[in-house]
Amino acid sequence: MKRKFSLLLCLLVCFLSFTGCAKTDEAVEYDEAVITQTVEFLIEYCNTVDDAALEQWEQYSEFMQNYQIMSTGLQVTPDSLVGAVDSWRAGTDECGEYVSHGDLRFEADADGVDVIMPAEYENKKAEILFTFDRKSYLESVTVNAEYGMDEILTKAGLNTLLGMGTVFAVLIFISIIISLFGFIPKIEAAFKKQPKVQEALETVETEAPEILPETDDLELIAVISAAVAAYEGTSTDGFVVRSIRRRPSNKWKA
Secondary structure, three states: OHHHHHHHHHHHHHHHHHHHHOOOOOOOOOOHHHHHHHHHHHHHHHHHOOHHHHHHHHHOOHHHHHHHHHHHOOOOOHHHHHHHHHHHHHHHHHHOOEEEEOOOEEEEOOOOEEEEEEEEEOOOEEEEEEEEOOOOOEEEEEEEEOOOHHHHHHHHHHHHHHHHHHHHHHHHHHHHHHHHOOHHHHHHHHHHHHHHHHHHHHHHHHHOOOOOOHHHHHHHHHHHHHHHHHHHOOOHHHOOOOOOOOOOOOOOOO
């Protein structure tokens, strides 16, 4: 009986432990006035700070940065403040100079609070999102520009052309490489043929008949003419030796 009671007690403790560790889905509590003050400060600061002031701020030590932020009572950190300035400048580069903003809209969940603010810029409208964590400290600032239908279609068309152009360029490059494969056997044959041609030329040079000097030909013609005249019993005036050809040596059989 005691064992069953102890086992039941252990199960109850484990159940209560898991229940306590479970993450709640309830929205966090926040002070709307404090967050609104932080948002208004960020709008003013990001819109007016210049490069010199930002560089001076970044040269401060971490202790000095936290001290100055703490003295203002704002729910920001040094890193989130610099990130907010960078995001704000990226938004002005895309939308133009900041003009004004509308009412703030708060959306809280278990992870934190999102503050959505419609804004008017010089060139187009945008929606600025301020994200705060569970302790109402700023995490990030995002400027989402609102594009018209013509801008959306233009960007979609450019992206389509870029993607298709890239695909066709790669296909053309691959086809050129494949077409060059037909020249590879010819190139290999040309490299293989060169040694044979060189060997043939060397053979021709070694087997080329010796060219006799012109004086030797005249003496040979005179000797042959005299021999023919003696054999025929005539003089050398009755015939003319025009050419002399050397016949290949014959092997006589006994």
